[in-house]
Amino acid sequence: MIIKSQSLRKVNENGLYIVSTPIGNLKDITLRAIETLRKSDFILCEDTRVSKNLLDRYEIKSKLISNHKFNEKKNIVKIIEYLKSGKTISLISDAGTPSISDPGSILINECVKNDIKIFSIPGPSAVASAVSVSGFSEKFFFYGFFPEKKQSLINELEKLSVLDSSLVFFVSPRKVNKIIPELKKNFKGRKIIFCREISKLYEEYIRKEVDDLEIFEEEPKGEFTIVVSEKIVDENTSQKLSESDKNIIKKMINKLSTKEITTIIGHNKNVSKKEIYNYCLKLKNEN
Structure with missing residues (x-):
């Protein structure tokens, strides 16, 4: 089994590549991700300004196409045409793995319908990173971002509270104080960890008992990845x-x-x- 030649063959194969990028520290990118991005005809990204910082760091010259939640449906026809014509296209998000609480699933499903090959270039993930440092059960349920409406939030947390596994959420700093009372109400007796700015300069891990949670006096900076522990039986x-x-x-x-x-x-x-x-x-x- 010649792993090296198999890997090189796939990098040169036409199709859509789902490429994971660093969640903070730009050194966390994989060698295969750099190689794939360099050989791509186009790179689809959420914010060209954010992506350009990464691409410039590794001297990647591939053409960028803005592809975010507000224009991804509009882009579909053009991107599928490129792929059908034999182009190699990579999809990246601002940070982490695309299509996980980020744009991507619409394009992926369209590629499936059109028999276009899709390849995964694995790498950094805020979800896996947060669970790995939590010390909680390795069996986890990833939810993503909370609903905007309060009643929807209440309903969702009531459903999730019966699951006997770790639970992972993404929370923006401006919303974290709004969800703390609901976390206390639904996850009594559990432990929790707030992971902030993972792999960045101000990386921070706040470990608490859910029952002891208090709102932040000042709005924190940087998004949180929150992990709630499995049910703890005394x-x-x-x-x-x-x-x-x-x-x-x-x-x-x-x-x-x-x-x-x-x-x-x-x-x-x-x-x-x-x-x-x-x-x-x-x-x-x-x-």
């Missing part, structure tokens, strides 16, 4: 096995192992696994 305050749970266990005891029963009953219930396990042992000893 073994000392866990519920006792209900009679219905005990009856279910009695039906399972001769069909499943103690470990299997403990996993099934313990899932999404605030009952300590030790209590379930001990009850299973008690039933087995009685038999």
